[in-house]
Amino acid sequence: MSGTLVIGATSAIAEATARRLAERGDPLYLVARDGERLAAIAADLAMRGSPRVGSERLDANDLAAHEGMLDRAERFLGGLDTVLIAYGTLSDQRACEDSVALTLRELHTNALSVVALLTQIANRLAGRGAGTIAVISSVAGDRGRRANYVYGSAKALVSTFLSGLRQRLSRHGVAVVTLKPGFVDTPMTAALEKGWMWATPERVAAGIVRAIDRRAGVAYLPAFWRPIMLVIRLIPERIFRTLEL
Amino acid sequence: MTSRSVSSWGNVTRAEHALYRLRSRFDRFPQVPPGSTVLPYGNGRSYGDSCLNTGGALLETRSLDRFIRFDRDSGLLACEAGVLLADILRFAVPCGWFLPVVPGTAYVTVGGALANDVHGKNHHRAGTFGRHVHRLELLRSSGERRVCSLEESPQWFCATVGGLGLTGAITWAEIQLRRVPGPALDVETVRFANLDEFFALCDDSDREFEYTVSWIDCLARGPRLGRGLLQRANHIESPSRGRPAGRRLSVPFVSPVSLVNAATLRVFNTLHYRLRRTARARGVADFQSFFFPLDRLRHWNRLYGPRGFYQYQCVLPGAGGPDATARLLETVARSGLGSFLAVLKRFGSLASPGMLSFPRAGVTLALDFPNKGPFLERLFHELDEVVSAAGGRLYPAKDGRMPGALFRSGYPQWTQFAPYIDPACSSNFWRRVTEGA
Structure with missing residues (x-):
C-alpha cells in the first residue's frame, strides 16, 4: 500500500484529492500552514477510510524546515512514494505592480519554495528508484497575461523546472507529473466571477488522481484546457499584446 | 465575494444574490455591508423562498463538509x-x-x-x-x-x-x-380504495412498521376519493443485500413546458394504481430506492418547465384531521389541477424541539403543482381555508406563497422566536410572512 505526502493539504484541490486517496485506503501525511484546519482535515480523512493519517505544520517559505519535515514524512509513511505539492497563493497583480517586496514574496511562495522542496524530494526518490512527484502548476504559467503575470511567471518557472526534472528522473524510475488546472472554484479564487469554464475542486481532484495513477507527464485539468492553451501559446506577440485576455 | 443568480428547488423565484462562503468551521462570520442581510444556504433543496434572500446575500455552507x-x-x-x-x-x-x-x-x-x-x-x-x-x-x-x-x-x-x-x-x-442490520428494508405495499381505508390501515401499520407513507391518486373523486398505495417497511438483515441502486439519470435541461400536466398525470395515476395486480405486495428494497426514489433522477425539478412548481404541505391536527383531509382532496380533485406527488402520512405525537418546527400530531398531506399563476393561487386559497379552519399549518421549507396571517396563526410561537433572529440575517420567506404584523 503506497502512501502520499501532501504539501499544502488545506487547499481545496488538495483536500478533494486527499479524500479520493483516503477513500481507497491510502496512508497520508499532510502538511500545511494552518494547524487548526489541518487537524480538522486529518480527522476527516481518517474517518473517510485512510488507515493512517499523519500531519504537521509547515510554512513552505521556511526553507530550513523542509528537510526535517521530509524526514518525518518518510518515517511515518515508511518511505516516500507519492508526493503532491499543492500550495500556492493567487497574487494580487495590481498590488504587485507597485511593490517589489510583494512581487518577490509571491515568487518565493509560488516558485522558489517549490523548487527547494523539489530538489530534496527528487534526490530522495531518485535514490529509491521509484515514486511519483506531482505538482500543481497552472495554465497561467503557459503564457504571461496582464491580469496575473506575477502568479503566471512563478508557475512558468515551476512548469519548466518540472519538465527538466522529468527528463532527469525518468531514468531513475520516478514519474514527475505537472498538473495544470484552469479556473477552479476554490477559496483562492473566491473574489472572481465564475462562468462555464470553471471546474469544481472535486472534478480537478479526480483528474489529479488519474494523472498520478497513470504517471502522466503534463495533465491539463479539465482536459479542454490543453487545446485552449495551445491556441493561446500560438498567438503572435504582436497580436497578443493588444488582446483583452 | 461574488454574486450569482440563485433559485430554490421549486424554480419559481430566481434572483441575484451576493455570495459569501464558509470554508471551515473555524471561519469567521463574513462582514456584510451595513443595511444588507445574509442567509445561510446549504444545498438549496428548500422548495420555495425560505432559502432565498433577494437583494441581500447568501452564506454558502456546503464547504463545511468534514x-x-x-x-x-x-x-x-x-x-x-x-x-x-x-x-x-x-x-x-x-x-x-x-x-x-x-x-x-x-x-x-x-x-x-x-x-x-x-x-x-x-x-x-x-x-x-x-x-x-x-x-x-x-x-x-x-x-x-x-x-x-x-x-x-x-x-x-x-x-x-x-x-x-x-x-x-x-x-x-x-x-x-x-x-x-444492513442496507435493506422489508417493504410491503398495500392498496387502499379510499380515505376511510387509509385511516383504518394506519393504526396497524404504525404499530407494526417503523416507516409508513402513502401515495394518493388525487384525481380520483367520489367513492374513490383518497385511493392510493400505502408503503410500510422495516429494516432487515437482508440475505441478498437488496437491489442495489441503479445508475443515476439526469434531466439535462429545463423542459420548455411542464411535462407534469393534467393529461400525463391521469395516465400515470391510473397506471400506478391499477398496475398492481394484487392488493398487497411484499419485497426487499435497498434503502436508497425506498427512501430516496427521486434522487435517482437528478434535477427532476426541471420536468416542471421554466415556470417551476409549488409544493403545498400541511399538517391537520387532532380529530378533525381525516375530515379536513377529505375536504382538501375533494378541492384538489374538483380543480382538475392534479398533483403528481401526493403524499399522505400520519404524524405521531412526539414533540418537535423547534419553536418553529412544522410537524405536530395529525395528518400531513404534501402536493406538487406546476406553477400556473393566479389559477393555482385560487386553489391554494381554498386549501388555505380548509387548513386554517382545521387549526393546521403549512411547512415553510416547502412554501413560497402562504399568506402571512396563515403563518402567524399556525406558528403562534413566532413572536417568541423573533428575538433570537440574528440582526444580520433575513430571508424572503421571513420578510413575506411577517410583513404588516
Whole structure:
C-alpha cells in the first residue's frame, strides 16, 4: 500500500484529492500552514477510510524546515512514494505592480519554495528508484497575461523546472507529473466571477488522481484546457499584446 | 465575494444574490455591508423562498463538509453542517449505522435538515431530525460562537432547530445515529380504495412498521376519493443485500413546458394504481430506492418547465384531521389541477424541539403543482381555508406563497422566536410572512 505526502493539504484541490486517496485506503501525511484546519482535515480523512493519517505544520517559505519535515514524512509513511505539492497563493497583480517586496514574496511562495522542496524530494526518490512527484502548476504559467503575470511567471518557472526534472528522473524510475488546472472554484479564487469554464475542486481532484495513477507527464485539468492553451501559446506577440485576455 | 443568480428547488423565484462562503468551521462570520442581510444556504433543496434572500446575500455552507468524530460503539457522529445526509449514509451504512430520520432526499445538508427540522417516514416512531441532535454550534454575525443543546442554551437550541437559518449559521452538529442490520428494508405495499381505508390501515401499520407513507391518486373523486398505495417497511438483515441502486439519470435541461400536466398525470395515476395486480405486495428494497426514489433522477425539478412548481404541505391536527383531509382532496380533485406527488402520512405525537418546527400530531398531506399563476393561487386559497379552519399549518421549507396571517396563526410561537433572529440575517420567506404584523 503506497502512501502520499501532501504539501499544502488545506487547499481545496488538495483536500478533494486527499479524500479520493483516503477513500481507497491510502496512508497520508499532510502538511500545511494552518494547524487548526489541518487537524480538522486529518480527522476527516481518517474517518473517510485512510488507515493512517499523519500531519504537521509547515510554512513552505521556511526553507530550513523542509528537510526535517521530509524526514518525518518518510518515517511515518515508511518511505516516500507519492508526493503532491499543492500550495500556492493567487497574487494580487495590481498590488504587485507597485511593490517589489510583494512581487518577490509571491515568487518565493509560488516558485522558489517549490523548487527547494523539489530538489530534496527528487534526490530522495531518485535514490529509491521509484515514486511519483506531482505538482500543481497552472495554465497561467503557459503564457504571461496582464491580469496575473506575477502568479503566471512563478508557475512558468515551476512548469519548466518540472519538465527538466522529468527528463532527469525518468531514468531513475520516478514519474514527475505537472498538473495544470484552469479556473477552479476554490477559496483562492473566491473574489472572481465564475462562468462555464470553471471546474469544481472535486472534478480537478479526480483528474489529479488519474494523472498520478497513470504517471502522466503534463495533465491539463479539465482536459479542454490543453487545446485552449495551445491556441493561446500560438498567438503572435504582436497580436497578443493588444488582446483583452 | 461574488454574486450569482440563485433559485430554490421549486424554480419559481430566481434572483441575484451576493455570495459569501464558509470554508471551515473555524471561519469567521463574513462582514456584510451595513443595511444588507445574509442567509445561510446549504444545498438549496428548500422548495420555495425560505432559502432565498433577494437583494441581500447568501452564506454558502456546503464547504463545511468534514466529519469530526464518530464513536462506533455509541453511534454518536459529529460533523460540519455542510455535510450531506447522503455522505453520512455512505459512511455509516457499511458500519451498521443509519440516520435516525431521513427526509425524501439525501441531498440536503445537516444544517438544512436542522434549520427545517425535517421529518421522515418514521415520524410516528422517531419524531423530527432535531430530536436526535445532541448539540450544535451556532455562529452569530457578532462573531459569538454558542454551543447549544437542550441543557446548554436550550432557548437558542429550540430557536435554531426549525429556525430556517435565521438565528445564524450552524457550523457543526452531533447526531445520534441508530443501528441497522444492513442496507435493506422489508417493504410491503398495500392498496387502499379510499380515505376511510387509509385511516383504518394506519393504526396497524404504525404499530407494526417503523416507516409508513402513502401515495394518493388525487384525481380520483367520489367513492374513490383518497385511493392510493400505502408503503410500510422495516429494516432487515437482508440475505441478498437488496437491489442495489441503479445508475443515476439526469434531466439535462429545463423542459420548455411542464411535462407534469393534467393529461400525463391521469395516465400515470391510473397506471400506478391499477398496475398492481394484487392488493398487497411484499419485497426487499435497498434503502436508497425506498427512501430516496427521486434522487435517482437528478434535477427532476426541471420536468416542471421554466415556470417551476409549488409544493403545498400541511399538517391537520387532532380529530378533525381525516375530515379536513377529505375536504382538501375533494378541492384538489374538483380543480382538475392534479398533483403528481401526493403524499399522505400520519404524524405521531412526539414533540418537535423547534419553536418553529412544522410537524405536530395529525395528518400531513404534501402536493406538487406546476406553477400556473393566479389559477393555482385560487386553489391554494381554498386549501388555505380548509387548513386554517382545521387549526393546521403549512411547512415553510416547502412554501413560497402562504399568506402571512396563515403563518402567524399556525406558528403562534413566532413572536417568541423573533428575538433570537440574528440582526444580520433575513430571508424572503421571513420578510413575506411577517410583513404588516
